[in-house]
Amino acid sequence: MTVIEIEELRKRYGDTVAVAGVSLAVEAGEIFGILGPNGAGKTTTVECVAGLRTPDSGTVRVLGRDPRDPALRRLVGVQLQESRLPEKMAVREALELFSAFYPDPADWRRLAAELGLDGKLGTRFGKLSGGQKQRLSIALALLGNPRIAILDELTTGLDPQARRDTWDLIGAVRDRGVTVVLVTHFMEEAERLCDRIAVIDAGVVVAVDTPAGLVERVSAGQRVRFRPSAPIDDALLTVLPEVDRVTRHGSQVEVDGHGNLVQVVAATLAAHRIIAHDLRIEQAGLDEAFVRLTGRGAREE
Numbered sequence: 001m002t003v004i005e006i007e008e009l010r011k012r013y014g015d016t017v018a019v020a021g022v023s024l025a026v027e028a029g030e031i032f033g034i035l036g037p038n039g040a041g042k043t044t045t046v047e048c049v050a051g052l053r054t055p056d057s058g059t060v061r062v063l064g065r066d067p068r069d070p071a072l073r074r075l076v077g078v079q080l081q082e083s084r085l086p087e088k089m090a091v092r093e094a095l096e097l098f099s100a101f102y103p104d105p106a107d108w109r110r111l112a113a114e115l116g117l118d119g120k121l122g123t124r125f126g127k128l129s130g131g132q133k134q135r136l137s138i139a140l141a142l143l144g145n146p147r148i149a150i151l152d153e154l155t156t157g158l159d160p161q162a163r164r165d166t167w168d169l170i171g172a173v174r175d176r177g178v179t180v181v182l183v184t185h186f187m188e189e190a191e192r193l194c195d196r197i198a199v200i201d202a203g204v205v206v207a208v209d210t211p212a213g214l215v216e217r218v219s220a221g222q223r224v225r226f227r228p229s230a231p232i233d234d235a236l237l238t239v240l241p242e243v244d245r246v247t248r249h250g251s252q253v254e255v256d257g258h259g260n261l262v263q264v265v266a267a268t269l270a271a272h273r274i275i276a277h278d279l280r281i282e283q284a285g286l287d288e289a290f291v292r293l294t295g296r297g298a299r300e301e
């Protein structure tokens with residue numbers, strides 16, 4: 001079932017075109033990533049989905065409704081990039097305050113415990129660590145028992161461990177049956193967490209696919225390198241349909257190809273009683289796919 005449908009969304013701020021015709025569909029139960037370089041239009045897109053901005057043109061439907069429909073308020077939980085609370089507000093106060101916005105809120109004590117915040121209820125927002133602030137913002141986004149959670153740049157500024165912990169939390173949110181839209185510019189995050197990813201660049205979607213699908217789409221295929229234990233005729237390998245090319249670098253053989261390349265090369269060598277010494281397998285990753293799709297690298301951190 002499609003829960004978010006965006007068609008030809010356009011939005012500009014003065015002379016700046018932020019979103020230049022984005023179309024995509026998010027299915028129930030998935031973690032859908034929106035990946036792109038700074039200024040690509042990711043936040044503007046999700047703000048339109050959250051009903052916080054009005055598109056210049058195009059349509060956005062969330063659970064079949066207009067994003068500004070008040071009925072969506074408790075069905076869509078939003079954690080936005082810049083969401084900050086007053087420094088002096090305690091965690092408990094924030095949870096109680098936000099609970100009051102919903103007719104049938106989740107049990108905030110339980111949510112806080114699930115998110116590892118039960119020991120921090122009396123702590124003021126300004127005294128929380130970056131990771132704890134993120135946990136609180138996830139808790140606030142989930143208070144209304146939403147069917148969709150929109151999480152924007154959730155792990156930016158976190159240390160690697162806190163980022164990994166947050167990934168586990170996002171997985172747990174999905175396991176509760178919530179569809180997650182995750183805005184990120186971290187490749188590893190997108191690759192590990194997302195079922196599908198829309199790559200956005202300069203206000204348009206350049207590709208939508210699974211992480212593996214994106215890699216496959218743009219990768220040059222696979223490469224196997226090894227040093228054979230005995231002389232080997234290139235033709236043994238070039239005859240295989242999976243093999244595109246065989247090149248030699250001194251004693252090293254380099255085989256480029258696709259599909260089950262590794263298995264067929266290994267099987268062929270074994271059939272000729274040749275051992276592959278120093279065997280290396282190289283495959284393009286999502287970051288390479290991203291660079292090819294957008295013509296630039298994402299922000300490294």
Ligand SMILES: Nc1ncnc2c1ncn2[C@@H]1O[C@H](COP(=O)(O)OP(=O)(O)OP(=O)(O)O)[C@@H](O)[C@H]1O
Nearest residue numbers: 013016017018036037038039040041042043044045
């Ligand atoms: N309120 C605004 N007023 C003017 N320009 C804006 C506003 N919000 C965003 N922009 C511009 O619109 C473009 C898209 O911004 P947006 O925040 O949607 O991108 P993004 O992909 O989320 O970027 P980032 O990863 O940096 O958050 C950028 O050029 C940005 O400077």
